[in-house]
Amino acid sequence: MKNNKDHCSEQLPKLGIQPYLELMKTTAKHESKGASARLGLLMLWFSDNYLDAVDLALSPFGITESKLDLLLLLKLHENREGITPSSLADRLGIRRASVTALLEWLEKRDLIAREQSKLDRRMVYVKITAEGLELLDKTLPTFWSACSTVMSDLDQEETMFLDKILVKLNAGIEKKLGMGR
Amino acid sequence: MKNNKDHCSEQLPKLGIQPYLELMKTTAKHESKGASARLGLLMLWFSDNYLDAVDLALSPFGITESKLDLLLLLKLHENREGITPSSLADRLGIRRASVTALLEWLEKRDLIAREQSKLDRRMVYVKITAEGLELLDKTLPTFWSACSTVMSDLDQEETMFLDKILVKLNAGIEKKLGMGR
DNA sequence: AATTTTAGTTAGACAATCTAATTATATGTC
DNA sequence: GACATATAATTAGATTGTCTAACTAAAATT
Structure with missing residues (x-):
């Protein structure tokens, strides 16, 4: 997130899109696609x-879009049993390791809970907690x-x-x- | 950038937007703004x-959008003398410290050059180099x-x-x- | 001359991602 | 049944882009 509050002398004028388009003319492959x-x-x-x-x-x-996204996914699949980190990674389009990091953060704050599967003990089931639901509501x-x-x-x-x-x-x-x- | 190549069993179905809209109905302030x-x-x-x-x-x-953005800005203001980190920060909507970091990276690779102003020795002038222009062309x-x-x-x-x-x-x-x- | 402001940098943090390696468990093959 | 392979999750370590706060040097103000 950007949040520029420095008060600086505004030295560079806004160019708008025009100069970009002119540069494009000289550096694009096919001029046809201009529009x-x-x-x-x-x-x-x-x-x-x-x-x-x-x-x-x-x-x-105190929550970011990525994390809200994950919580939302858990909320919308709340009925479904057995949501694993892998399946979340799939749905979010990120790696399993990245999901682990998100879950770590969310679990530390009790917004989600992890539980080892009894059927296949390699797997972990993820659930949104009451606190997680509350945060969504807020x-x-x-x-x-x-x-x-x-x-x-x-x-x-x-x-x-x-x-x-x-x-x-x-x-x-x-x-x-x-x-x- | 996301780049999921893990091959996992796709356990969570795509929901599409509908369930999100239904959830919205029950959690939005003013229903009027649904559309x-x-x-x-x-x-x-x-x-x-x-x-x-x-x-x-x-x-x-080997370059990211942020850095390309900065280079592009320098290219489009190439004629203008005395482009400072502050003015770049202004135009990019980020802090001066963040610009320093980007310039550091770009300078290390000779894509830009920094030079201390002689008029006001607190200031630094930033210019795109021949290598920088070349990278843009590519x-x-x-x-x-x-x-x-x-x-x-x-x-x-x-x-x-x-x-x-x-x-x-x-x-x-x-x-x-x-x-x- | 002393104080304040400004420009840039440094130091240190955090978020979101990645790859590669590791651990534990399951599955398949001989 | 034992060994090899595959899978799920995590860990370790890195990168990128951002931030704030503190610092340095120079300029401007009082």
Whole structure:
């Protein structure tokens, strides 16, 4: 999360996207894709800003998006028995070792509990605790409103259109990265 | 960057967005904003995936998006004399100490050069080197195509519409975060 | 001349990831 | 049944990008 509060003389002017596009003309492979690349650049900037904004909204709760993501996954599969670190790694698109680190943090704060499987003692079952659920209850309203605030600048037509587009783009990119929620 | 190649039994099914929306109904403040929050969630997922995809595309060049960002900024202001770490921090929306770290890395590889100002000896001027420009030349084609590839699923109408929407959203979020490019 | 402000750096921290190695357990083969 | 292989989780150690707080040197102000 970025949070620049240094008060410095603003020496470099904002360029906007134009100079980037001009540079692109001279350094891109196929000029045909100009419109897509412009879009991609706008999206890159927005993605950066948006993730920062959500992080910022969550920070008062002392939890990050990654960890909330994991808790949310556990909550939504609460009925299901036998959620293992491996399956979480799969679903989150990260390595098992990374999940271990997240679980370590969450367990230390009693937000989740781990229990060794009796059927296969290599495996561990992960569950969200009452405290974990409580934290979700406290955090989620802010999370949803952080998600929606930025989008509320759009009118109804734009909202519907963007929804359609994002569903399409997400499907495409999940296929490319080979995973999804 | 995420890169899951562990081959695990896929135990947790993909849920898609529906269960998240149902949970939202019971945990959001104002139900009115449902459409925006749904959009925000889709955008959050897409932003995550998109940044991962761009990172992945850049990884063969041994440079990350943050560092490329900085180099690009230097390239686009190449004519301007006296670019300081402070002004870069301003423009990148990060702290001066963080810029020092990036410059350290870039300087070690001769991609940028630092020189003490003679007018005000507290200040340092940063310039991109020939090697830095070379790296940009090698990297940018891949960067632009990473930006555009994901977007190329869209037809012309969608592209134009999304462009308009992103300009609007970026303006809004930059105002909220208090910075921009 | 003394104080305060500024620019940059350093030191030390934390979060989220990774790979490689390790441990314990299960499974499969001869 | 014993040995080899595979699997699940963890540990160890690294990297990246960020932060805050303290420090140094120089400039500006009082």
